[in-house]
Amino acid sequence: MPDSPSRAQTDAPQHPPVAVDPDIIEAHDRRWTPLKIAIWVAIALLGGLSWVMLAVVRGETVNAIWFVFAAVCTYFIGYRFYSKYIEKHLLKPDDRRATPAEYKADGKDYAATDRRVLYGHHFAAIAGAGPLVGPVLAAQMGYLPGTIWIIVGVVLAGAVQDYLVMFFSMRRGGRSLGQMARDELGRVGGTAAIIATLTIMVIIVAILALVVVNALAESPWGVFSVAMTIPIALFMGCYLRFFRPGKVTEVSIIGFVLLLAAIIGGGAVAETDWGVALFTVDKVPLAIGIVVYGFVAAILPVWLLLAPRDYLSTFMKIGTILMLALAIIVVRPEIFAPAVSEFATTGTGPVVSGTLFPFLFVTIACGALSGFHALIASGTTPKLIEKERQTRFIGYGGMLMESFVAIMALVAALSIDRGIYFAMNSSAAATGGTIEGAVAFVNGLGLSGVNLTPEMLSQTAADVGEESIVSRTGGAPTLAVGLAHIMQQLIGGSGLMAFWYHFAIMFEALFILTAVDAGTRVARFMLQDTIGNVIPKFKNTSWRVGAWISTAIMVAAWGAILLMGVTDPLGGINTLFPLFGIANQLLAAIALAVCMAIIAKRGYFRYLWIVALPLGFAAVVTISASFLKIFSPVPAIGYFAQNAAFRQALADGETSFGTAPTVEAMNAVVRNTLVQGVLSILFVTLAIVVIVAAVLATIRAARRRSDESSEDPAVPSRIFAPAGLVATPAEKELQAQWDALPGKRRREGH
Amino acid sequence: MRAVDVARGLRWYVRGIMGEDAYEKYLDHVRGDHGDAARIMTEREFWRDRTDRQDSNPQGRCC
Numbered sequence: 169m170p171d172s173p174s175r176a177q178t179d180a181p182q183h184p185p186v187a188v189d190p191d192i193i194e195a196h197d198r199r200w201t202p203l204k205i206a207i208w209v210a211i212a213l214l215g216g217l218s219w220v221m222l223a224v225v226r227g228e229t230v231n232a233i234w235f236v237f238a239a240v241c242t243y244f245i246g247y248r249f250y251s252k253y254i255e256k257h258l259l260k261p262d263d264r265r266a267t268p269a270e271y272k273a274d275g276k277d278y279a280a281t282d283r284r285v286l287y288g289h290h291f292a293a294i295a296g297a298g299p300l301v302g303p304v305l306a307a308q309m310g311y312l313p314g315t316i317w318i319i320v321g322v323v324l325a326g327a328v329q330d331y332l333v334m335f336f337s338m339r340r341g342g343r344s345l346g347q348m349a350r351d352e353l354g355r356v357g358g359t360a361a362i363i364a365t366l367t368i369m370v371i372i373v374a375i376l377a378l379v380v381v382n383a384l385a386e387s388p389w390g391v392f393s394v395a396m397t398i399p400i401a402l403f404m405g406c407y408l409r410f411f412r413p414g415k416v417t418e419v420s421i422i423g424f425v426l427l428l429a430a431i432i433g434g435g436a437v438a439e440t441d442w443g444v445a446l447f448t449v450d451k452v453p454l455a456i457g458i459v460v461y462g463f464v465a466a467i468l469p470v471w472l473l474l475a476p477r478d479y480l481s482t483f484m485k486i487g488t489i490l491m492l493a494l495a496i497i498v499v500r501p502e503i504f505a506p507a508v509s510e511f512a513t514t515g516t517g518p519v520v521s522g523t524l525f526p527f528l529f530v531t532i533a534c535g536a537l538s539g540f541h542a543l544i545a546s547g548t549t550p551k552l553i554e555k556e557r558q559t560r561f562i563g564y565g566g567m568l569m570e571s572f573v574a575i576m577a578l579v580a581a582l583s584i585d586r587g588i589y590f591a592m593n594s595s596a597a598a599t600g601g602t603i604e605g606a607v608a609f610v611n612g613l614g615l616s617g618v619n620l621t622p623e624m625l626s627q628t629a630a631d632v633g634e635e636s637i638v639s640r641t642g643g644a645p646t647l648a649v650g651l652a653h654i655m656q657q658l659i660g661g662s663g664l665m666a667f668w669y670h671f672a673i674m675f676e677a678l679f680i681l682t683a684v685d686a687g688t689r690v691a692r693f694m695l696q697d698t699i700g701n702v703i704p705k706f707k708n709t710s711w712r713v714g715a716w717i718s719t720a721i722m723v724a725a726w727g728a729i730l731l732m733g734v735t736d737p738l739g740g741i742n743t744l745f746p747l748f749g750i751a752n753q754l755l756a757a758i759a760l761a762v763c764m765a766i767i768a769k770r771g772y773f774r775y776l777w778i779v780a781l782p783l784g785f786a787a788v789v790t791i792s793a794s795f796l797k798i799f800s801p802v803p804a805i806g807y808f809a810q811n812a813a814f815r816q817a818l819a820d821g822e823t824s825f826g827t828a829p830t831v832e833a834m835n836a837v838v839r840n841t842l843v844q845g846v847l848s849i850l851f852v853t854l855a856i857v858v859i860v861a862a863v864l865a866t867i868r869a870a871r872r873r874s875d876e877s878s879e880d881p882a883v884p885s886r887i888f889a890p891a892g893l894v895a896t897p898a899e900k901e902l903q904a905q906w907d908a909l910p911g912k913r914r915r916e917g918h
Numbered sequence: 919m920r921a922v923d924v925a926r927g928l929r930w931y932v933r934g935i936m937g938e939d940a941y942e943k944y945l946d947h948v949r950g951d952h953g954d955a956a957r958i959m960t961e962r963e964f965w966r967d968r969t970d971r972q973d974s975n976p977q978g979r980c981c
Contacts, residue, residue: 275947276940276968277975285934292935298981372981413965416938470976471969478979479936486935540980548977682979689976709974752981 184905186885187263187555188898196896197252208248215241222507223312229502230311232579236496239319239575243568246323251331251564258767258775259335261556266885268342269552278342281552283561283889289552290566292482293544294330295489296679298534298752299570301379301643303578304650305745306531307589308519310509311582313528318578321529321536322571325782329537329756330545331563332763332779337546338559339879344547345759349858351878352765357861361758364854365543366694368751370722371847372540373687374729375748376680377462378741381454381734382642383673388447389438389633391454393670394677395447396430397477398461404476419476420483427480431670435633451734458684459727465681466688466719474685481678488675492576492651495658501583504617518594518613519641520742521804526793529785530749535574537786539755541567557891565893580650581643587611587620588628588637592646595739596639597827606638633666641741648672691722732840737828738810743840747847750793754855757786761862768869770877776866787859794852798845807845814838940968 218238222230255261269280281289306314337343343351346365350358384390404423412418437443449457465473511517512524520531534540545563553559581589590613591599591606599606603622610620629637632652637645652668660667693709695718700707706714733740760783767776800806803813803826814837817825828834888906890899933939941964948958959967 273947275944276971279940279943279947281943282934285931288931288935289937293977294980296980369978376981408965409969413962414938414941416936417932420936469969470972471966475969475972482936534981538980540978543978544980679979683981686976686979690978693976748981 183886183909184888184902186888188896188902192898193896196898208245211241211244215245222315226507229504230507231500231502232496232583233500235311235315235575235579236493238315239572242319242323243572246327247565247568250323251327251560254328254331254564254775254778255557255560258772258778259332259559261335261559262882263555263557263888263891264885265556266883266887267338267553267556268550268880269554270885270887271883272341272551278551280554280887280889283554283558283891284893286549286552286554286558287562287566287893288486290544290549290562291569292485293548294538294541294566295485295570295573296534296683297376297379297644297676298538298540299574300577300647300676302532302534302749303574304581304643304646305519305593305741306528307505307578307581308509308517308593309512309524309528310506311503311578312507313512313524314532314578315575317528317532318536318571318574321532322567325756325785326535326537326541326571327564327567328778328782329539329760329763330541330567331559332767333542333759334545334550334553334563335556335559336763336766338550338553338556341880342547342551345542345762348546348766348878349758349762352762352769353858353861353865357761357858357865360854360857360861361762362694362698364754364758364851364858366691366698367847367850367854368539368755369687369691369694370725371729371747371751373462373684373691374726374733375744376683377455377458377726377730378733378744379642379644380677380680381451381458381730382640382741383644383648383677384449385451385454386448386636387438387634387673388444389434389666389670390673390677391447391449392437392443393430393434393674394681396433397427397480397674397678397681398473400426400430401473401477401480404480405472408476409471416479420479423476423480424483427484427674431667431674434670435666438633452731455727455730455734459723459730461681462684462688462727463719463723465685466692466723467716474682474689477678477682477685481682484675484678488671489573489576492580492654493572495654496576496579499654499657501579501654501657503579503582505582505586506616510615515802515805518590518598518609518742520745522746522793522796526789526796527746529789530746530753530793532574533749533752533756535571535577537753537756537782538570539752539757539759539786541570542755542759554887554889555885555891558889561892577647580654581646582650584646584650584653585620585624586615587618588624588649589646590615590618591620591625592637592640592649593643594639595641595742595827597737597739599639601636601639603636603638631662631665632669634669641739643741644673644676647676688719688722688726692718695722729843732843735836736840737826737833737837738840739827743807743844746793746797747844747851750790750797750848750851753786753790753793754851757783757790757855758858760786761859765862765865765869766878768866771869771873773870783859783862787855790855791852794848794855797848798852807841807848811838811841811845814841941965 214237218234221234222238269278272278303314346362349361384394400423404419407419515523587610590610594609599609603625607620607622632649648669651672652665655668656662656665696706696709733744736743760779764779764783767779796805797807801809803810814825814834818834823831825834828837888902941961944964
């Protein structure tokens with residue numbers, strides 16, 4: 169049977185082939201039936217039409233459905249053609265080799281997982297608040313720059329990074345990014361990569377916490393419902409530990425119902441006098457509360473708080489994202505924002521300072537290119553992959569889904585009135601935090617088509633059940649208003665708007681609190697490992713005192729940046745968010761640099777451009793953005809320029825300057841800009857060290873021309889599973905042979 | 919496809935995503951070719967062990 173998949177070699181004769189013959193895969197890919205041609209032509213035409221509607225037609229308004237079509241069609245084309253190109257020429261997965269999940273199987277950490285389930289797992293692990301916040305802030309530059317970057321960036325950079333890192337980690341027994349950096353880049357490059365990872369972790373936790381503080385401050389409803397997640401999680405943890413171990417779905421449904429009760433109850437509590445008195449909390453006490461919470465949560469056992477909240481957050485994440493996608497497709501909101509706003513070129517936007525290049529690319533990190541994913545794509549997921557060829561679906565495909573979440577967040581932010589958008593996202597320093605101040609400031613920006621009235625602000629605040637929506641910076645409240653605006657058209661009408669708003673706030677706070685807790689734990693282990701080189705006792709991670717000291721150090725580090733952000737006279741988010749994006753893109757540059765060194769050592773120089781392209785771009789973006797933050801003479805952009813301006817004002821004996829009303833506030837600005845500037849210098853130095861180390865490793869490999877490899881030795885596989893979401897005819901034929909084996913438990917759910 | 923199959927498929931998928939099938943997968947492993955069948959954890963022990971191992975080997979969540 170020349171066309172049968174059973175022609176593929178097997179290593180053990182007692183079972184059917186473990187892989188489809190590569191010639192058959194090749195023939196399947198190259199066989200263009202009329203139906204297949206028609207489908208791809210239709211996808212290409214629809215995608216092309218959508219891009220024309222977004223980029224060229226640009227009517228008075230643009231319908232959100234064009235964003236969805238442009239994104240989805242481009243993802244399909246990128247997945248079918250570009251990721252296959254990478255698979256064929258660069259990675260060359262071999263299904264006859266066992267994955268770590270097979271040859272290291274222990275039934276716990278290393279366990280072969282169905283590709284469709286693992287896709288969901290991986291997506292839930294990579295998608296958090298990042299893709300929801302960045303696009304909202306970038307919406308000030310108009311809809312087009314963000315849309316292009318999110319869609320094109322993911323196809324050529326973000327998904328490529330996730331796919332490569334996942335594949336290389338899988339070939340190395342599931343090694344982490346830090347370990348791979350040490351192996352490939354040597355001592356200096358590897359150490360710089362580890363220091364960078366630790367610092368980035370601190371920055372990211374601090375800024376995510378800042379987003380939560382900004383969303384909850386002065387909002388008794390939000391504080392009550394988010395605070396209730398703690399007892400709900402504790403209850404779920406005890407239920408799973410003592411009452412019904414392993415009943416994860418059951419307890420998640422109970423938790424979800426309690427969560428809905430907390431959101432609805434929050435509305436009632438916020439209407440009582442005692443509720444307002446008890447749960448209206450200022451930014452500073454709220455920030456201190458989160459710092460204390462972060463410390464306690466990170467030293468409590470995982471089963472009590474982290475694990476149950478993880479289940480809840482996975483449940484909410486997948487459910488809400490599906491619901492939002494459905495709502496956008498059904499409601500199809502009109503978008504009034506211009507394609508490219510004046511702030512893209514002037515760089516004077518009130519939300520985040522700076523021009524389109526490079527600041528758009530650091531404001532939107534998650535969703536287009538997120539270095540943080542490299543930490544998940546190495547280590548966790550590779551230990552669960554069943555077959556090598558599945559990495560394309562899980563790694564590349566998983567990131568496409570996150571990009572789609574970012575597009576939906578952008579659509580939600582753009583669907584609200586632009587005047588309201590700027591009133592919510594301009595710092596309190598600019599608006600004075602009052603309706604009158606916000607109206608004067610936003611109308612004074614001179615944006616065409618924007619005519620904000622005090623009634624619009626007070627009406628929106630009343631609709632979403634908040635005292636005020638002025639200067640609710642950080643992106644989360646804006647997204648929540650956008651989501652509430654879209655969802656109420658699908659379910660419930662304007663009467664449910666307040667519910668949807670607080671549902672969205674809860675949804676984001678849940679991920680962020682989990683990220684804060686988990687990030688603190690990971691950082692604590694990294695710190696203990698580092699201190700352990702000097703004081704060996706710290707290497708023992710079960711030593712309580714050491715664990716507490718290390719946790720306290722890490723919490724103090726991110727807590728200090730958080731407090732700096734909430735008390736910043738210049739606004740907080742607008743000065744700190746670029747650091748978040750730079751840190752994330754820097755981590756991406758490190759991950760891509762490690763991948764480049766690996767590819768060079770494998771000897772695939774012809775296809776090095778696949779990784780050199782995104783690496784070059786990430787390097788240019790992070791280094792130029794950092795240089796602007798360090799050297800720009802414009803105070804709104806350069807940290808040191810701002811620092812010098814305030815020091816000069818203090819030296820001149822001024823008692824108020826810019827948005828700082830007192831000498832104390834002026835001193836705070838001097839201190840904050842110094843810290844931010846020093847962090848920028850640290851980041852850019854680490855980035856340059858790692859990239860130079862990778863380039864040197866690449867050149868060395870080119871000179872030597874040997875295909876040395878740090879991969880684990882190949883072990884023959886003894887299992888079979890299809891590679892993509894839908895099995896091909898050849899895969900179905902093989903699957904049938906495997907299913908027919910006696911004594912094999914057949915997998916359910918085809 | 920019958921409604922029962924759809925429901926069963928959905929249940930299988932939700933359990934997989936939530937990680938609820940972890941103990942069954944563990945049993946499959948220890949009872950299979952490679953396992954050390956001498957000491958199989960009970961369901962309660964397995965779930966305790968699972969969270970306890972997360973304590974000493976934390977995994978980051980993404981931003």
